[in-house]
Amino acid sequence: MRPIQVVILVVALGAAVAAAMLAMNMTGRGDADSAAPVQAVIPSEEVLVVSSDIPMGGTVGAGNLQWRNWPKDGLGEGYVVRAQRPEGLTEISGMIARSQLLAGEPVREARLVRSDRGFLSAVLPKGMRAVAVKVNAASTAGGFILPNDHVDVVLTMQNGGSEGAPATAVSETILSNVRVLAIDQKVDDPEDKKSVVAQDTATLELSPEQSQLMIQAQQMGSISLVLRSIVDSVKSAEDEKIQTGVNVVKFGIQSRVTAAQ
Structure with a gap:
């Protein structure tokens, strides 16, 4: 066999092998495509x-x-x-x-x-009241109490002493776990605008009975707000049973004014 014939035979065999491999690849790809899962449509x-x-x-x-x-x-x-x-x-x-x-x-x-109407009356839950309380930075956790926080209300009164004995201050928690609706005119505090400033008024969300107690307490002494942890802000069944109030002495007779939470 002449050399030119050998070359032609080798080229022909190579082309046949390449064609066979290409056909196998195309067949395998078609099988893979047909076996691909159909994506489910979520209603x-x-x-x-x-x-x-x-x-x-x-x-x-x-x-x-x-x-x-x-x-x-x-x-x-x-x-x-x-x-x-x-x-x-x-x-x-x-x-x-x-x-x-x-x-x-x-x-x-x-x-x-x-x-x-006004915003505050619109956001108050049914049956609740908004009551303003005079405060300052020192009586609001250094100014860190913000709208939507929950607080305890503490009343501090001067207990008159007798001759030779000075008067003493007495503090008592009169309301527990109440929500702060606003600080001064501020009813919201976006995270990127938090600031600590002196406050003059805190508006609390109270029941009608608690509102009466708060108004009386402001005439009897100074009010302080004690900030509660966010974990303690959720009222439990036990919290609902707690009676809060203040001891009042009138004409030498001591009584307790209470308000159910």
Whole structure:
């Protein structure tokens, strides 16, 4: 066999091997593509969510809301679903936030209120009252008590002494675990604007009975607020049984004025 024939035979064999390998690769790829799993489609609904942070007392406008797909399995009670309320965005727009709303969370009407009156009366829970108390930085944990903190209220009175004995100061906790609605005119404190300043007035959320007790206590002595840990701010069944009040001496007869929490 001449050399040129050998060369041609070798080239032909190489081309045949290359073609076979290419055919095998293409067949294998087709099998892999056909075996690829089909991505499951998760059933969802369009839900009204907050598109930007809204502070407590802020007005919820159309620019703060948007419809967003939400898994059906994750729908919570009170969510505004577009299929059920197509005009939900318009209906919610203009309402007031009773607590801070964060971007991305679904809108719940229980956390909103519509009112054409003052903000504080709108955010007060049913049956509760807002009572202003004169305070200063020294009597508010050095000024670190902020709106939405929970505090104990301590009354300090001067116990009149007899001849030769000086008067003594007596302190007593008259209310426990009450919420601070506002400090001066401030009802919210964004994390990036926290500051420690002297305060003149704290507004507390109290029941009608506690309101009467607080007003009486302010006439009897000075009021101090004691900051509670956030862990202790959740009232338990035992807390509901606690009776708080103040001992009052009138015409030489001691009595105790109390208010159920």
